[in-house]
Amino acid sequence: MNAVTFYTRRQGEETSFEYNFYDNGFSPSNLAVRKVLMAMLESVHHRLTHLEVEYNDGMLADKVGARRAGELLRFLGASKTNMKETYSGNVVVSRVFRAPLTPERYDYFHTLQDVSQLSHYRLQEQEKDRIVFYFTRYLQLIAPQQEAERFAERLDAYGLPYRWVPIDRGE
Template identity: 65%
Template sequence: MNAITFYTRRLEQATSFEFNVFDNQFATENLAVRKVLMAMLESVQERLSDVEIEYNDGMLAEKIGAKRAGELLRFMGANKENSRETRSNGVVVSRTFHAPLTEERYEYFYNLKDIATLAHYRLKEGEEDRIVFYFTRYLQLIAPDDQATDKFLARLDSFSLPYKLVPIS
């Protein structure tokens, strides 16, 4: 297996690790990619408090079926009160909602078979992003300190995932 590339950048005390889906040429349901998400989740697990999800109704229904899409969105905490629409020329192109990250929701992400089931999500510590998946382009960890960084890299090692870090400015 080729080494997984992470683009890294310091953000004050934090370090950003960006897994670019195109550069790494793995399908989003590949076990290696799933393990990257698992390592990210474990590195900041105790800090995560919220989830924010953006989705397109039609795309999600096409991917997992209308009934399952509705069940998933309700499970994740979507409701009329916490959802907002993004429109283009009067047409709803996406919806976004913010909800607490419960243990069950954390487990959903941890056991996700395809990290792109939901098109865009952010796992947050309060208002701060910690893990971001953005429309099959990238998966990003924003490790708030050296301890989280060390946990992330140690977990990648324990999964036997070869990686290389490429600093960017």
């Protein structure tokens, strides 16, 4: 297996690790990608307090079925009181909600068989993004140095070969 590539970028005292789906060529349900998400989760689990999910009703229903989609959204904390809708004209194109990250919700993400089951999600430390999945484009970890080292340790523990490609922002 080729090494999984992560684009890294220093952001102050933190490091961003971005797994780009186009460059790595793995399906979101591939075991290697699932191990990447699990390693990300395990490296910052003690910091995670909230989740934010953006989804499209039709796309989610197509992926998991209408009944399962409703059950999943309720399980993850969606409600009329925390829902925001994005419109294009008179049509709702997506919905977003934010909820506390309970142990059961953490387990949902840790055991995902397809990391793209939800189109766009963020696992956060209060308001700060720690893990971001964005429309099967990328999966990103933003971690302080200690957790960045733990991320590499978790990848090693999963037997996942990887390489870092530093990105210079020209600063």
